[in-house]
Amino acid sequence: QSMLTQPPSVSGAPGQSITISCTGRSSNIGAGYDVHWYQQLPGTAPKLLIYNNINRPSGVPERFSGSKSGTSASLAITGLQAEDEADYYCQSYDNNMNVVFGGGTKVTVL
């Protein structure tokens, strides 16, 4: 059972915007720990997409953005493209310094 809750799936048409939520608790995200996001394309290893809530690593398009508030975080994708079809995972920590992941969200481009 994941400590962070994500919607199992989100879909959108090319060019549209979507948002993926990541809901935690007072013992993880709500305790002030940063949230990171990963993109996993089919058959590949996960790739860091957003770090420390809002930052994009070099090479990640600006259409990906992150935010955090209270016990939740969100990943937004604007101008959805076919290549964005993938699984997305949020990740944070708990008060025992254990790593916690969300269950993952499958993004489908219609």
Next chain:
Amino acid sequence: QMQLVESGGGLVTPGGSLRLSCTVSGFTLSDYYMTWIRQIPGKGLEWVSYTGTTGAYTNYADSVKGRFTISRDNSKNSLYLQMSSLRGEDTAVYYCARLAVRSVTAPFDFWGHGILVTVSS
């Protein structure tokens, strides 16, 4: 070019043991915390363990505590995961990954390609 390459996976019977290795290149292993993460095929990511730069500091998920041991040999550019008392629920693809900075709350900025471990009789 940075690379992390896992090896040592395969089929093992329940109760058995296996040691995974992660050999890195393109960066100095001793400068980074490292972690193991696993993924049951078709399912989500599950953190397994992480270690500090020297191996003296480690932490484990409750699901593997007491059965798995993470270690490293910086002189060999290698990270290890010794797995014992293996169960069917340990069947997964195991990834090694690098933490971006020397902090346990750092993001995982580079990942290996993963190695499949199958626990079955």
